[in-house]
Every structure is written in C-alpha cells, then in structure tokens.
Amino acid sequence: MDQDKQLTTADMASAGTRMAPEQSSTPLFVPQEAQQFRSKWDEIQSGFVDEPRRAVEQADGLVAEAIKRLAEVFARNAPILKSSGIGAGTFLPRICG
Numbered sequence: 001m002d003q004d005k006q007l008t009t010a011d012m013a014s015a016g017t018r019m020a021p022e023q024s025s026t027p028l029f030v031p032q033e034a035q036q037f038r039s040k041w042d043e044i045q046s047g048f049v050d051e052p053r054r055a056v057e058q059a060d061g062l063v064a065e066a067i068k069r070l071a072e073v074f075a076r077n078a079p080i081l082k083s084s085g086i087g088a089g090t091f092l093p094r095i096c097g
Helices: 009-018 031-047 052-083 088-096
Strands: none
8 A cells, every 4th residue: 555545444445355365255334324324424524614513523423333333243243253263353454455
C-alpha cells in the first residue's frame, strides 16, 4: 500500500477479494444491512455542512452500531473461525494485507 494513502473502509471491504483462493470470503454484513449503513452514512454526510456537530455525533453512533454488529457477527462465527485455524490475530491481517 502506498504510504501516503489512507486505508478506507472501501479498501477494507474489497480486501476480501485479495484473499488466497483457498480462503473463502464472506461479507461482514448481509446486503440489506450494508445498504442501511450506507444510506445512514450518506444522510450523515449530507447534513455535515449545515450541522457539523450533529453529523459527527451521528457518525459516532453509526460507527458504534457497526462495531457492535461486527462483534455479534464475529461472536456468532467464532467456532467456525477457530475450527479453520483463523484467530483474531490472523484474521485482520489476512483481509487487510
């Protein structure tokens, strides 16, 4: 990765496509849920100019909601990850690297 380029959520989302062929890539969110997050994010961004403080608070809430949902997904899939040998210390480097 270019040192000057910041890692974006889009980079992280597309990282799954760069995984080794023997590894399967599963979306972190179901399509409807992902679309809801995107819609909320679009609304927050459009309100930033008029009400930046409110937009930041909403963005903070959206991030907290997404992280909570990811924790639920990972907790639900923990047995699968453990049985496949993918642990917390190896999962993120695999999708981000």
